[in-house]
Amino acid sequence: MSSRIPVIDLKMFASASELDRARIIAQVREGLEQVGFLMIAGHGVDEALIDRVNDSTLQFFDRPDEEKAQFSSKLPGSRGYSAMRGRTIGIAQNKDLLASLQESYGVGPINVPDEPYFKSKAAGANFAENIWPDAPADFTPAVRAYYIEMERVYRTIMQMFAVALDLPKTYFDDKIDRHNSVLRLTHYPALDKEPVKGEERAGAHTDIGALTILHIDDTPDALQVQLRSGEWINVNRVPGAFVINIGDMMMRWTNDKWVSNTHRVANPPFVNGRSARRLSIVYFCQTNYDTVVECLPNCTAPGIPARYPPIVAGEYSAMRAAMRYGYDLAKVDKAG
Numbered sequence: 654m655s656s657r658i659p660v661i662d663l664k665m666f667a668s669a670s671e672l673d674r675a676r677i678i679a680q681v682r683e684g685l686e687q688v689g690f691l692m693i694a695g696h697g698v699d700e701a702l703i704d705r706v707n708d709s710t711l712q713f714f715d716r717p718d719e720e721k722a723q724f725s726s727k728l729p730g731s732r733g734y735s736a737m738r739g740r741t742i743g744i745a746q747n748k749d750l751l752a753s754l755q756e757s758y759g760v761g762p763i764n765v766p767d768e769p770y771f772k773s774k775a776a777g778a779n780f781a782e783n784i785w786p787d788a789p790a791d792f793t794p795a796v797r798a799y800y801i802e803m804e805r806v807y808r809t810i811m812q813m814f815a816v817a818l819d820l821p822k823t824y825f826d827d828k829i830d831r832h833n834s835v836l837r838l839t840h841y842p843a844l845d846k847e848p849v850k851g852e853e854r855a856g857a858h859t860d861i862g863a864l865t866i867l868h869i870d871d872t873p874d875a876l877q878v879q880l881r882s883g884e885w886i887n888v889n890r891v892p893g894a895f896v897i898n899i900g901d902m903m904m905r906w907t908n909d910k911w912v913s914n915t916h917r918v919a920n921p922p923f924v925n926g927r928s929a930r931r932l933s934i935v936y937f938c939q940t941n942y943d944t945v946v947e948c949l950p951n952c953t954a955p956g957i958p959a960r961y962p963p964i965v966a967g968e969y970s971a972m973r974a975a976m977r978y979g980y981d982l983a984k985v986d987k988a989g
């Protein structure tokens with residue numbers, strides 16, 4: 654585990670004295686300016702809930718391919734099952750990549766209110782209905798509960814980010830209160846054949862949203878991040894902590910003060926011709942689709958002008974998601 658990624662305790666931050674708070678904020682800034690990653694402890698998510706999500710997700714992925722395929726969506730995007738080699742992570746950065754050695758299951762906002770905001774044309778597919786598998790029985794309740802917990806952790810982290818950016822603590826609250834974040838349960842199956850050139854579990858990429866909250870398993874040296882110097886470091890699990898990394902939208906919002914760094918999932922070692930599997934619970938935090946992302950108040954200074962024009966979050970994300978997964982944007986639009 655790299656000491657360059659600070660471990661931040663959210664509970665301690667909430668109750669810290671002014672002096673301790675300043676120390677924690679300094680670590681947050683350092684981590685996000687240098688690496689773009691933090692470890693988040695003291696998040697309050699019950700370990701038993703995380704175990705339920707892990708267990709039921711693995712049980713789902715253990716089902717035969719034909720059964721899993723019944724829970725895939727005809728539309729591009731982020732609902733339901735996506736098969737092994739169904740998407741190519743990193744294709745926007747490297748055209749030579751082959752389809753990724755992963756399968757996944759996407760879940761979007763749940764308990765969506767029956768209001769025009771969520772149904773309008775501008776909302777697009779952001780609030781599309783979820784697809785739930787018929788088994789295992791605990792999958793749906795566990796994943797729903799986890800999604801709701803992630804919404805809370807997301808809000809808390811954004812409040813800490815606001816403080817770290819010298820903004821009022823609640824600055825981001827009304828920019829993310831109708832978010833369209835996506836939980837993607839991501840399984841990297843065991844392999845019985847060495848990958849060929851271009852086959853990766855997840856090719857080098859940056860995330861596109863505000864931030865990503867990751868629960869990774871104990872597989873060592875799988876998730877790797879590239880530092881500004883070009884050096885790759887491993888991001889290994891810290892028990893009880895989530896890994897978070899900021900995405901391109903937050904980098905843009907901070908006028909590049911915070912870095913959305915390139916990361917990848919390395920292919921596994923082989924023992925007797927076989928490799929182990931790996932499971933990640935990945936929560937991609939998105940803002941409200943109508944949030945205007947423009948240089949934050951404290952991210953310019955004399956000599957440091959705003960680098961990017963304002964952009965509407967929903968339009969930016971749709972374009973970037975299409976690039977990320979190798980979709981044709983025209984087809985995405987048609988699929989609506």
Ligand SMILES: O=C(O)CCC(=O)C(=O)O
Nearest residue numbers: 855860869876918933935
């Ligand atoms: O599985 C992981 O550790 C990271 C996955 C990732 O970076 C992604 O899906 O964007």
Ligand SMILES: [Fe+2]
Nearest residue numbers: 858859860916
């Ligand atoms: Fe990623």
